[in-house]
Amino acid sequence: MDIYEQKGHKFIQSDVFEGLKLVQNDSIDLLFIDPRYNIGKNFRTTRDKWDSDEDYLNWAYSWITVCIEKLKSTGSMYIMTSTQFMPYFDIFIRKQMKILSRIVWYYDSSGVQAKKYFGSLYEPILFCVKNEKDCCFNAEEILVEAKTGAKRKLIDYRKPIPTQYNNTKVPGNVWEFSRVRYRMGEYENHPSQKPVCLLERIIKASSNRGDTVLDPFSGTFTTSFVCEALGRKSIGIEIDTEYYQIGLRRVLGIEEHKGKYIRREPKIYEHDLRQEQLPFFQVANNG
Numbered sequence: 119m120d121i122y123e124q125k126g127h128k129f130i131q132s133d134v135f136e137g138l139k140l141v142q143n144d145s146i147d148l149l150f151i152d153p154r155y156n157i158g159k160n161f162r163t164t165r166d167k168w169d170s171d172e173d174y175l176n177w178a179y180s181w182i183t184v185c186i187e188k189l190k191s192t193g194s195m196y197i198m199t200s201t202q203f204m205p206y207f208d209i210f211i212r213k214q215m216k217i218l219s220r221i222v223w224y225y226d227s228s229g230v231q232a233k234k235y236f237g238s239l240y241e242p243i244l245f246c247v248k249n250e251k252d253c254c255f256n257a258e259e260i261l262v263e264a265k266t267g268a269k270r271k272l273i274d275y276r277k278p279i280p281t282q283y284n285n286t287k288v289p290g291n292v293w294e295f296s297r298v299r300y301r302m303g304e305y306e307n308h309p310s311q312k313p314v315c316l317l318e319r320i321i322k323a324s325s326n327r328g329d330t331v332l333d334p335f336s337g338t339f340t341t342s343f344v345c346e347a348l349g350r351k352s353i354g355i356e357i358d359t360e361y362y363q364i365g366l367r368r369v370l371g372i373e374e375h376k377g378k379y380i381r382r383e384p385k386i387y388e389h390d391l392r393q394e395q396l397p398f399f400q401v402a403n404n405g
């Protein structure tokens with residue numbers, strides 16, 4: 119296990135269960151969970167394939183239970199897995215939390231997905247809260263363009279004083295963001311890195327500045343990266359030392375050199391959140 123903490127971000131290199139022991143119960147405002155999907159991806163340290171579906175689900179149910187304990191009573195959780203296992207997660211989680219949205223993260227793919235069936239172009243995300251009546255949802259922070267199809271601004275004549283229709287809205291539950299690909303500015307060497315814009319929407323919607331966000335399967339620490347840009351604190355757990363190093367460099371500009379941590383200039387992304395006025399990423403084309 120290795121731990122590094124700076125600027126409100128805690129980096130824990132360990133197995134998820136060991137890492138979660140370092141997180142206090144009822145202390146987390148937002149959980150983003152992007153675990154192994156049990157579909158056979160190569161995550162260097164871990165094999166993303168269990169002998170049976172039951173083994174995978176039992177493993178997942180164990181850390182889901184611990185993660186929920188870490189959330190404050192006002193907290194929210196966004197959790198991902200493969201399309202084939204999400205129904206099991208859904209049934210398990212809805213006994214403990216209120217599922218407010220079943221989100222489809224849709225992406226187009228130029229590559230051929232499948233030739234003999236309909237290839238998968240989405241990943242499911244559950245958005246759940248502990249208490250529907252007392253939870254954070256910053257609708258104003260995540261508005262997208264309401265596409266009316268009209269060239270001119272439409273007027274609502276049903277109102278006592280005719281007013282222009284809103285041209286923004288809260289996104290629906292189908293989110294279109296491209297996947298992170300090689301050669302994109304934000305790309306790191308990881309097989310299932312999540313896009314910054316996906317985390318941007320989640321973190322803006324379900325947390326406030328100064329809140330703490332926990333990501334127990336951090337990979338390249340996209341969650342912590344966006345937290346740093348948006349003024350949130352973060353705790354990230356990742357088992358693989360190389361991905362952990364990517365996280366330190368990505369978020370803090372820190373690299374390990376001969377057992378010591380040294381500061382290097384953080385990689386500047388072509389579209390770095392810190393360089394631009396927020397919101398920046400694809401804000402207007404979803405809904």
Ligand SMILES: C[S@@+](CC[C@H](N)C(=O)[O-])C[C@H]1O[C@@H](n2cnc3c(N)ncnc32)[C@H](O)[C@@H]1O
Binds near residue numbers: 152334
């Ligand atoms: C789907 S990826 C997360 C990607 C991340 N959201 C990102 O944007 O880079 C899952 C990560 O969980 C890590 N992992 C797998 N098993 C783990 C375990 N038992 N404890 C902690 N991390 C684990 C893998 O190394 C992998 O990086």
